[in-house]
Amino acid sequence: MTALRIATLFPLATVAAGDEANAAALVRRAAARGLTTTTATVHRPGAMAPAEVYLLGGTGRSGTGALVAALWAVDLPARVAAGAVVLAVDAGLDALARSWVDPAGREQAGLGLLGVQVGPGPRITDTVATRAAGELPAMVGWVAHDVTTRRDPGVLALCQVERGQAHGPLEDDGVLAERIIATRLHGPVLALNPELADLVLARAVPGLPPAPVPPEAARARAQRLDEVRAAPQSRRRRR
Amino acid sequence: MDRVRVRPRAAAALAAGRAAGRLSQALGRGSGSIIGGRIALRAAPSALAELAAGRRTVLVTGTNGKSTTTALVAAALEAAGPVACNRTGANMPDGILTALAADRTSRLAAIEVDEVYLREAVAATAPEALVVLNAYREYTRGISLAATLEHWRAVAERLDERCTVVLNVDDPLVCWAFEAAPRRVGVAGGLSWRDDAALCPACGEAHAWDGTAWHCPGCGRTRPAPDWWVAPGAGSDGWAVHHPGGALSGSVGVPGRTGPVGAAFALAAVGALGVPAQGAGTRVGAVQDVDGRYRPFEVGGRIARLLMLKNPAGWAEAIAAAREANVPVVLAVDRFGPKDTTTMWEAPFSQLAGGTVPVTGARAADAGAVLEAAGVPSAEHADARAALRACPPGEVLVLCNYPAFRRLSRTLAVAP
Ligand SMILES: [Zn+2]
Numbered sequence: 001m002t003a004l005r006i007a008t009l010f011p012l013a014t015v016a017a018g019d020e021a022n023a024a025a026l027v028r029r030a031a032a033r034g035l036t037t038t039t040a041t042v043h044r045p046g047a048m049a050p051a052e053v054y055l056l057g058g059t060g061r062s063g064t065g066a067l068v069a070a071l072w073a074v075d076l077p078a079r080v081a082a083g084a085v086v087l088a089v090d091a092g093l094d095a096l097a098r099s100w101v102d103p104a105g106r107e108q109a110g111l112g113l114l115g116v117q118v119g120p121g122p123r124i125t126d127t128v129a130t131r132a133a134g135e136l137p138a139m140v141g142w143v144a145h146d147v148t149t150r151r152d153p154g155v156l157a158l159c160q161v162e163r164g165q166a167h168g169p170l171e172d173d174g175v176l177a178e179r180i181i182a183t184r185l186h187g188p189v190l191a192l193n194p195e196l197a198d199l200v201l202a203r204a205v206p207g208l209p210p211a212p213v214p215p216e217a218a219r220a221r222a223q224r225l226d227e228v229r230a231a232p233q234s235r236r237r238r239r
Numbered sequence: 240m241d242r243v244r245v246r247p248r249a250a251a252a253l254a255a256g257r258a259a260g261r262l263s264q265a266l267g268r269g270s271g272s273i274i275g276g277r278i279a280l281r282a283a284p285s286a287l288a289e290l291a292a293g294r295r296t297v298l299v300t301g302t303n304g305k306s307t308t309t310a311l312v313a314a315a316l317e318a319a320g321p322v323a324c325n326r327t328g329a330n331m332p333d334g335i336l337t338a339l340a341a342d343r344t345s346r347l348a349a350i351e352v353d354e355v356y357l358r359e360a361v362a363a364t365a366p367e368a369l370v371v372l373n374a375y376r377e378y379t380r381g382i383s384l385a386a387t388l389e390h391w392r393a394v395a396e397r398l399d400e401r402c403t404v405v406l407n408v409d410d411p412l413v414c415w416a417f418e419a420a421p422r423r424v425g426v427a428g429g430l431s432w433r434d435d436a437a438l439c440p441a442c443g444e445a446h447a448w449d450g451t452a453w454h455c456p457g458c459g460r461t462r463p464a465p466d467w468w469v470a471p472g473a474g475s476d477g478w479a480v481h482h483p484g485g486a487l488s489g490s491v492g493v494p495g496r497t498g499p500v501g502a503a504f505a506l507a508a509v510g511a512l513g514v515p516a517q518g519a520g521t522r523v524g525a526v527q528d529v530d531g532r533y534r535p536f537e538v539g540g541r542i543a544r545l546l547m548l549k550n551p552a553g554w555a556e557a558i559a560a561a562r563e564a565n566v567p568v569v570l571a572v573d574r575f576g577p578k579d580t581t582t583m584w585e586a587p588f589s590q591l592a593g594g595t596v597p598v599t600g601a602r603a604a605d606a607g608a609v610l611e612a613a614g615v616p617s618a619e620h621a622d623a624r625a626a627l628r629a630c631p632p633g634e635v636l637v638l639c640n641y642p643a644f645r646r647l648s649r650t651l652a653v654a655p
Contacts, residue, residue, distance in 0.1 A: 214608070
């Protein structure tokens with residue numbers, strides 16, 4: 001059996017938010033089904049590692065331009081068209097959008113893989129609780145950004161937001177497309193929410209059997225969900 | 240000894256700041272040091288420069304290890320006289336101002352400075368030595384490492400030629416940022432986390448590593464030979480700091496490699512000021528405690544030392560220190576905003592496999608999840624004393640996030 005290849009793309013291009021740990025979370029969920037995996041971290045287009053699953057992440061606007069350029073250099077759109085699956089977190093979502101906003105507030109072109117326009121917004125740092133729907137339970141993560149995210153008509157959100165600020169004043173988060181799953185949630189989001197890792201895996205390897213969520217991860221998530229639900233609705237944390 | 244004199248406007252600003260600091264203390268808002276300093280700086284922006292004038296100053300910056308190294312620099316400098324120092328770790332301009340305002344007589348200063356405020360601190364204090372420890376990505380403020388390196392590069396280009404930069408030759412990012420510094424002294428300071436330094440900041444190629452040596456195949460930049468380095472010395476925890484003039488050996492109360500490496504930085508820095516290494520070395524070796532950081536706490540035959548960790552590099556270094564010394568660890572993690580445990584997930588906790596790790600604190604559930612993901616079983620304890628009693632008697636390293644460190648520094652200091 002060939003191993004499922006997972007590649008984290010250009011993590012040093014963007015401001016760190018812990019998203020590099022999403023690769024290990026995918027590996028654990030694959031291993032729970034007896035799937036073997038290989039992982040790679042790609043820092044330069046010249047050292048591209050072909051993979052079935054690509055992971056993007058990071059926060060802030062300052063690195064998105066470099067990330068977009070690097071993703072064009074490895075022709076990510078062609079790789080997605082050929083069947084690759086992408087998880088895009090925050091700055092990764094910006095890079096895949098039709099447009100994003102640079103540090104000076106100017107609109108810039110993204111890869112256009114998502115029917116999304118990103119614009120300037122209020123600065124938000126908060127813990128987010130999402131609503132259970134479909135294969136996803138209530139999830140938890142944190143957001144830190146100063147943008148708004150507008151989906152084109154017909155583009156599906158990944159999930160609804162119960163508490164916290166995901167896209168600013170909006171009440172949903174991310175994008176669920178055929179080959180791309182995008183979210184504003186850090187955490188690392190796949191470590192705190194193994195079912196989202198399962199959703200990413202299922203896009204690459206259809207027909208995966210269910211696997212139990214480790215009780216430790218379930219407990220850590222339940223604690224944060226309880227806290228954010230107990231907090232006053234209007235409270236915004238500024239960390 | 241003469242007090243450092245300030246002009247009337249700065250004196251009035253300092254008085255206003257002191258009053259505000261007392262008010263802030265009275266209101267129970269922290270130590271008051273930051274608020275007082277902030278008000279004084281707003282009233283007279285030149286106050287910091289006036290308070291620093293006439294002192295021989297060593298600045299210490301970097302992402303990790305600033306407070307410890309600054310304390311060791313202060314100890315080393317004391318061989319030459321009394322030293323002003325921001326020992327509480329208040330390392331932004333307002334905190335530095337407060338520390339200098341509290342000690343107007345010392346003619347020497349050892350100052351820790353937040354990496355983001357280096358330009359202001361250098362301009363105000365005109366340091367004779369600037370210690371640069373490392374450059375890791377930071378997770379709390381959303382400031383990119385690239386922006387910090389560009390800032391440092393601009394500082395280096397304008398440094399006075401009398402200032403010696405004491406830099407970590409094992410960190411290629413630090414080396415690049417301070418290429419233009421007129422005087423450079425190299426310390427083999429180690430790099431506990433290489434992921435952030437994967438790419439050459441000059442040309443974008445990936446660095447090639449051979450042990451601690453690094454090389455850029457793109458532009459040919461390479462690790463400078465160190466002037467100061469650490470090697471094992473006599474005794475189980477002995478160390479020897481080697482330098483052009485010979486070697487100094489001893490032991491440090493600071494655990495792990497942090498102690499001897501910090502000593503090497505400190506001795507190199509005070510060497511740049513002409514303080515003899517021998518006397519300084521004795522004082523550095525005697526440091527047992529840095530603002531409560533390494534003070535051992537005794538709990539039922541366990542000797543606990545706390546480590547405060549804020550990024551993957553810090554966690555990785557602490558895990559390595561525990562493994563090298565074969566000392567058991569306790570994880571103590573408290574609640575601290577949305578990102579409070581994010582940086583733990585990338586750290587190599589799988590290196591702790593082999594036993595059950597006691598965890599404690601309001602975020603013990605997260606610590607348990609991080610350990611489970613790394614294949615390490617954990618056991619949650621209601622408090623730190625119970626967690627320590629779960630370890631065999633002897634030395635224990637307590638790996639803490641920031642709020643757990645602050646809490647345990649207080650609660651373990653008093654008898655139960
Ligand atoms: Zn290069």
